[in-house]
Amino acid sequence: MRGPWNICRRELSGLFLTPLGWMLLVVALFTSGFLFYAQLVDASGNVRYALEGALGGGPLFWMLMITLPPLLCMRLLAEESRTGTLEYLLTAPVSDAAVIVGKYLAATLFMALLWLSVPMYGLTLHLLGTPPDWVALWVAYLGAVLVSSLFVSIGLFASSLTQAPLLAAFLAFIACTLWLMLPWVVGMLLSQLRDSLSRFAENWETADAWIQGALESMNVFSHFGRSFLPGILDSSELVFFVTWPAFFLFLTVRSLETRRWRI
Amino acid sequence: MIGSQVLVSGLLALLAVLLLNHLSGRPGVVIRKDMTAKEVNSLDVSTQNVLKNLQSDVTVDVFFRGEQRPMTEIVGEVQARTQRLLARMEGIARDRFRIHQNDLRDVAAITQRTAMLRLRGLENCVVVHSEGKVEVVRLFGGLAKFDVGNPSRENYRPPSVRSFDGEIAILKAILSVTRGARPKLVFTTGHGELDPYGDGPESLGALETLLRTDGFIIDTWNPREEPDWPEGTMIMAVVGPTDDMGEAARSRIQRFVDDGGRLMVAPAADPNQLRSSKLAEWVQDFGLEITEGTVMEPFPDPLGTGALLTGERSVFFPIRIADMTRHEIVEPFMDTDRSFVASRAHGVRVVSQPEKGTGHSMPLFSSAGSVSWLDTVPLNYAHDAEIESIRSYDLAVVSEYSDLTQESSDFGAERNRSRILLLGSSDFLVTALLETTGGQGSSRDLALNMFNWLASREWRVNISPRDPDLRLLSIDKVPTLNRVVLWGIPGTFLILGLLVAFLRSRGGPQRV
Structure with missing residues (x-):
């Protein structure tokens, strides 16, 4: 257990001793704060609406979600690989899995720190005499951290595939965007083609329903929006947000192993 | 070789993830906890029961569009909350419940859909339909009640949601489109009973409307004029008689009940009328008892009538959760921590368990044990410590039994279990009490629950609108x-x- 934790500490120190981490934090906090403030004014002071907007209900949350993890992860493996420090790390007395888990924890904690701004907004509201629904807010915060962990794991996997940090960030950005948009894009495509396809295939409706169901099961918006965001803890959603990052971490470890074999 | 190993392990991991996700989403496996302070995301137990027991497919068409300022945000919130509610309903009812989202910008699709539903002007509403039956629930007034606020600079008040009624409104629409055979309820007449078609505060007019809207067929029967009760009668209600029905009528009703019929008995609140109606003697045949006096508690009159008060002594008082017995009728009140108002009532009591067949009798709710007393006749609305003991008095009892000697029943297998509900007085059912604005309509809910239980429709119970749990930051x-x-x-x-x-x-x- 000490291995991943040591790696995590090393990565967090790296993030906070370089300008990149601070710049990302300040920009993200400012935009998130602006959005929260705008939504609160727009909603005539409705606290729940504004907090939900800042934590998953607004487009900015998702934009940060698909841009920040790739930017954070590009340096975790790809840059280390380019500068050659990854080889030192991989020959250190820690397993590959510990290295990956440590880096994953560091990036996820960074994202958790970023989203901590929303409970801070909640605290400000509390001090101003309008306490939010605290338990529901922390559940939504937990959900935001879990969504972040999913995109971090995707970013980490992309980072393990190449030695070029920018290419890694780009790959991760595309993968995260695709994951987010795929259900919507395919759904739209299917609705356009529904008439034509139903003429060709007799059981098209069954296939259509199956595809819709499969896409829905991958829909991060739905998984987050129907459970954590409104303040619900759901075991199936927890399984979703634990198993998929675990899967990408597994792929990342395998990807590192193949690199070792290639060496 | 190495590449294929990686590929195979990756595929196996993917399969494991998909399998785990599939299994974790199976009904019965999912553990769900609403963590919000007022459980705004949870469906009432009764709503869940209705959804789990749907007998036909229900589709909900959603026709939402944005509203102009200053209503934009609060309407948006109600819409979002309704969508979440529908998703939750879909999750519980599974295959029996479908949601169809309609994009109001897609004119061609909307035209087609509205033609199919045979409706026009569908904006900001949800349409619940099943097997040709359609119910429209409007956003304004149906799903939620709004306060439009005050836009003036001096007395500015932002618009707000007064109550979110989405759950009950959609539930009622579902019940309306899925209701099967309508139970027939017959009120006895001719012995001074309260008028089910009257419009005064002391009539049963509000109850009749309420029950008719909930799918009951309402009829009347005068045993003096017609020997047999109307065909297809499922429930008979004897509410507030002032005269004796006579032995013949009573034995006919007794036969009706023994044969699996359902009976509501609510004596007149006035002790003299109770005596002249001889209801107290009659219910003894069912192992039940009605006392002559009136149960009282030292609480201010919540109705504000003042007519029956002496000082702080009241014949109208709230029934506490602790004084309710867990039974289908009052369970929704207990689960939602709601009270309802007791009307002036005689004490009632289970004297003995049913002798015929198998069954049981039990109290439904009572007055508070530490403060209430039974004011003896002649009523003086004051506590006479020597003769009136302070203790809990039952105000309603239920009895249920089936006569095993009966080979068959007029009502079929589903309805051959006799049910009796004895209320402390007919005042529980009168328009004056049902239309009381206090208590979020809990008296109406109680009345509906009682008759739905008698009709074996325990799942058709009523719930109150939920608290919108709005938290607004002051503009300053x-x-x-x-x-x-x-x-x-x-x-x-x-x-x-x-x-x-x-x-x-x-x-x-x-x-x-």
Whole structure:
């Protein structure tokens, strides 16, 4: 257990001793704060609406979600690989899995720190005499951290595939965007083609329903929006947000192993 | 070789993830906990029961569009909350419940859909339909009640949601489109009973409307004029008679009940009328008892009538959760921690368990044990310590039994279990009490639950609108919030970042 934790500490120190981490934090906090403030004014002071907007209900949350993890992860493996420090790390007395888990924890904690701004907004509201629904807010915060962990794991996997940090960030950005948009894009495509396809295939409706169901099961918006965001803890959603990052971490470890074999 | 190993292990891991996700989403496996303070995301137990027991497919068409300012946000919130509610309903009812989202910008699709539903002007509403039956639930007034606020600068008040009624409105629409055979309820007449078609405060007019809307067929029967009760009668209600029905009528009703019929007995509140109706003697045949006196509690009159008060002594008082017995009729009140008002009532009591067949009798709710007393006749509305003991008095009892000697029943297998509900008085059912605005319509809910239980429709129970749990920040505090959120928090991190950069440039903390 000490291995991943040591790696995590090393990565967090790296993030906070370089300008990149601070710049990302300040920009993200400012935009998130602006959005929260705008939504609160727009909603005539409705606290729940504004907090939900800042934590998953607004487009900015998702934009940060698909841009920040790739930017954070590009340096975790790809840059280390380019500068050659990854080889030192991989020959250190820690397993590959510990290295990956440590880096994953560091990036996820960074994202958790970023989203901590929303409970801070909640605290400000509390001090101003309008306490939010605290338990529901922390559940939504937990959900935001879990969504972040999913995109971090995707970013980490992309980072393990190449030695070029920018290419890694780009790959991760595309993968995260695709994951987010795929259900919507395919759904739209299917609705356009529904008439034509139903003429060709007799059981098209069954296939259509199956595809819709499969896409829905991958829909991060739905998984987050129907459970954590409104303040619900759901075991199936927890399984979703634990198993998929675990899967990408597994792929990342395998990807590192193949690199070792290639060496 | 190595590549294929990686591929195979990756595929196996993917399969494991898909399998785990599939299994974790199976009904019965999912554990779900609503963590919000007022459980705004949870469906009432009764709603869940209805959804789990749907007998036909229900589709909900959603026709939502944005509203103009200043209603934009609050309407948006109600719409979002309704969508979440529908998704939750779909999750519980599974295959029996479908949601069809309609994009109001897609004119061709909307035209087609509205033609199919045979409706027009569908905007900001949900349409619940099943097997040709259609119910429209409007957003304004149906899904939620709004306060449009006050736009004037001097007395500015933002628009707000007064209550979110989505759950009950959609539930009622579902019940309406899925209701099967309508139970027939017959009120006895001719012995001074309260009038089910009257419009005065002491009539049963509001109850009749309420029950008719809920799918009951209402009829009347005068045993003196017609020997047999109307065909297809499922429930008979004897409410507030002032005269004796006579032995013949009573034995006919007794036969009706023994044969699996359902009976509601509610004596007149006036002790003299109770005596002249001889209801107290009659219910003894069912092992039940009605006392002549009236149960009282030292509480102010919640109706504000003042007519029957002496000082603080009241014949109208709230029934506490602790004084309810867990039974289908009052369970929704207990689960939602709601009270309802007891009307002036005689004490009632289970004297003996049913002798015929198998069954049981039990109290439904009672007065508070520590404060209530039974005011003896002649009523003086004061506590006479010598003869009136302070204790709990039952105000309603239920009895249920089936006569095993009966080979068959007029009502079929589903309805051959006799049910009797004895209320402390007919005042529980009168228009004056049902139309009381206090208690969020709990008297109406109680009446509906009682008759639905008699009709074996335990799942058709009523619930109150939920608290919208709105938390609004006062407008005058927004500038402070602006300073903290927009400048304070990012500014703190900016200063921290600059400090770290400065320390590093001076040879401070190094990368580990």
